[in-house]
Amino acid sequence: MDLQLFDDFSQIPESDSIKDKVPIFALPLYAEWIKKEKDYSTVWFYVKSEEIQLLIPFSIMKRGPFKKGMFLTAVLKLSGDCSIELEKDFLDRIIVWITEEKACDWIQQAPNWAIYRTYPENAVAVPFGSYIIDIELNSVEKLFNNIKTNTRGDIRKAQLIGINLVNGQSNIEDLFELIKNTAEKANISYPSLNQIRLMHEHFKKNIKSCIAYYKDMPQAGVIFYHTPFCIYAMYAGSVKNPARGSNSFLYWHTAIEKAKEEGIKKFDFVGAIINPGKESKDYQIQKFKESLGARLNQGYIWKYVISKEKYFVYNKYVKLVSLVQKRAKALDIIDRVLQDSR
Structure with missing residues (x-):
């Protein structure tokens, strides 16, 4: 070769x-x-x-x-x-x-x-x-049933209490603040407000962003890049104590349910430390990913x-x-x- x-x-x-x-x-x-x-x-x-x-x-x-x-x-x-x-x-x-x-x-x-x-x-x-969900090989019903029982309950609760999912581009300042505040607590880099605007202009149909609101207050937000091959969670943030189910509902609806409708094959949460300490933030994040039915690709x-x-x-x-x-x-x-x- x-x-x-x-x-x-x-x-x-x-x-x-x-x-x-x-x-x-x-x-x-x-x-x-x-x-x-x-x-x-x-x-x-x-x-x-x-x-x-x-x-x-x-x-x-x-x-x-x-x-x-x-x-x-x-x-x-x-x-x-x-x-x-x-x-x-x-x-x-x-x-x-x-x-x-x-x-x-x-x-x-x-x-x-x-x-x-x-x-x-x-x-x-x-x-x-990295934690990945195989969307292509599962029906919407199977994808939902793969989610852990408590998390399925959280998603239903979010819908019942009126968690509202909004296109992030229309409320881009809220999206930026959620990402910025979360990244600063974790001491990791994050895009500027202008960079987020430029992302949406550049990637057009290959970018999704979504914010979960409860009583008109932003709870969580995520920016995804995608093609039919895979949808990737690129930047995410949430308030300190988000309304129950707001994060889970956002990921379920935007990165799994809608992705299935659009013919996207996989969802990638992007990045996972192997065997993090049980008291660490990494461990908590990975348990959340597992609760949505994702499996570790090591x-x-x-x-x-x-x-x-x-x-x-x-x-x-x-x-x-x-x-x-x-x-x-x-x-x-x-x-x-x-x-x-x-």
Whole structure:
């Protein structure tokens, strides 16, 4: 199998027919978004044989003397049965190409929706996963029955007490405040109000946002990206003590019931730490996902250093900036997991 590289999605063989077989993050629509927002340039690595057809998008951002790379998805199987060994070989060959071409200085952790079955030789990897609901293979009745009894009761209660679901774009300030307040408590990044507006303008029919209201007060809000392949929960927030069932009803109606009507195959909650402590916020969030019938898809996330010198200097620079700004240096999930395991 010859490794091929395309800087235009339309150059990929049978590109029109594979658009509905891949996540939104593998499409030009997303590549254009991260180009506008963060100046990432995207290419697509591709191999095809009589047995298999594989694809993975890769983006590079240049900042001063540094070039960092990032895979936008896990390895995408377009056709055939791909063994873990073949998948690893595909990744190893890409690493060789990136290294020889000096395409970037390091490859940072892929986004939380990219769960790998394997990883390249010499990568730094940790177990990671994501909670997923298979919409395509289940009827609406089966999907609802897969929800835990108490959560089904919460959804019915939300409908009885008058929880109102509203398009988030029409109340975008409320949506932003819900996401902002929740993210700040968790010490994670979040999009600005203007970025949320721009998201809706850019993704158009491939974005959904929804807010749950109780007595005209916002309770919870979520932004989803989607294609027929999958709907992804990208940003979410809620008030401290939301009205009973508001979160569950929002996810059930928008990301499961409506997604089923629209022919979407899967729902991905996006990202899950493996075996979080029972007292942790991560554990509580994962129990909520399980209560809606989601199952853990477990694999790996990883990163790869090509230029140790530049990677070292860059991290020292980031640490210095954090000290000047009097804030803690943010750790990626890989470093968090490794730190917690020590």
